[in-house]
Amino acid sequence: AQSVTQLDSHVSVSEGTPVLLRCNYSSSYSPSLFWYVQHPNKGLQLLLKYTSAATLVKGINGFEAEFKKSETSFHLTKPSAHMSDAAEYFCVVSDQRTGTASKLTFGTGTRLQVTL
Amino acid sequence: GAVVSQHPSWVICKSGTSVKIECRSLDFQATTMFWYRQFPKQSLMLMATSNEGSKATYEQGVEKDKFLINHASLTLSTLTVTSAHPEDSSFYICSANSGRALYEQYFGPGTRLTVT
Numbered sequence: 001a002q003s004v005t006q007l008d009s010h011v012s013v014s015e016g017t018p019v020l021l022r023c024n025y026s027s028s029y030s031p032s033l034f035w036y037v038q039h040p041n042k043g044l045q046l047l048l049k050y051t052s053a054a055t056l057v058k059g060i061n062g063f064e065a066e067f068k069k070s071e072t073s074f075h076l077t078k079p080s081a082h083m084s085d086a087a088e089y090f091c092v093v094s095d096q097r098t099g100t101a102s103k104l105t106f107g108t109g110t111r112l113q114v115t116l
Numbered sequence: 117g118a119v120v121s122q123h124p125s126w127v128i129c130k131s132g133t134s135v136k137i138e139c140r141s142l143d144f145q146a147t148t149m150f151w152y153r154q155f156p157k158q159s160l161m162l163m164a165t166s167n168e169g170s171k172a173t174y175e176q177g178v179e180k181d182k183f184l185i186n187h188a189s190l191t192l193s194t195l196t197v198t199s200a201h202p203e204d205s206s207f208y209i210c211s212a213n214s215g216r217a218l219y220e221q222y223f224g225p226g227t228r229l230t231v232t
Contacts, residue, residue: 043225104221
C-alpha cells in the first residue's frame with residue numbers, strides 16, 4: 001500500500017519569501033515521488049519527480065524537492081515566491097513495479113497563496 | 117511531446133441521460149490510461165485503469181456499470197457516465213502512460229461535468 005500526507009492544506013507566503021510545502025509518504029516498495037501543480041480550471045502540470053536517482057531534485061519554475069528516506073519526506077521548496085505560483089500543489093507517490101503502469105496516489109493538496 | 121487531450125472540456129446534461137468523455141493521446145501510443153475524478157477543492161481519486169484491448173480495472177467503490185470505460189485503440193479511451201445524476205457532477209481527468217516508464221503519466225486538461 002502507498003499513501004502520501006500533505007501536512008498543510010493551506011500555506012500563505014509573501015511574494016519574494018521562501019516557500020515550503022510539506023509531504024510525507026508511505027510505500028511498500030521503492031517509491032517514485034512527484035509534485036504536480038494545478039492552477040484554477042487548468043490541467044495538472046508536473047513540477048518535478050524523484051525516481052531513485054539524485055535525492056535533490058530540481059524542477060521547473062525554480063522549485064526543488066529533497067527525498068529523505070530516513071524521514072519518509074519529500075518536501076517542496078522554492079527560494080522566492082512569485083505571484084504566479086499561487087495554485088494547488090499535489091504530492092504524489094507511485095510504487096515502482098515491473099510489468100504494468102504504476103498507479104499514482106495523490107495527497108489531499110496544499111493551496112499556496114502568495115500575497116504582495 | 118506527450119500531449120493528452122480530452123473532449124469535451126465541459127458538459128452540462130440532464131439527470132438520467134448518459135455522457136461520453138473522450139481521452140486521446142495525441143503524439144504517442146498509450147498502453148495504459150487512467151481515469152480520475154476530482155470534487156471541488158479536493159484531491160484526485162483514481163476511478164479505473166484501462167489497458168488497450170482489455171477490460172478496465174475499477175477501484176473499490178466505483179460502479180463499473182455506471183462508469184463505462186472503453187479503450188479500443190492505443191490513442192483513445194472513453195468514459196461514459198450512464199444515467200447521470202447530480203451527484204456525478206465532478207471534474208473528470210484522464211492520464212496516459214506510454215510504457216516507456218511505468219511511473220510516468222501524462223494528464224489531460226480535464227472535463228467538467230454538471231448534471232442538472
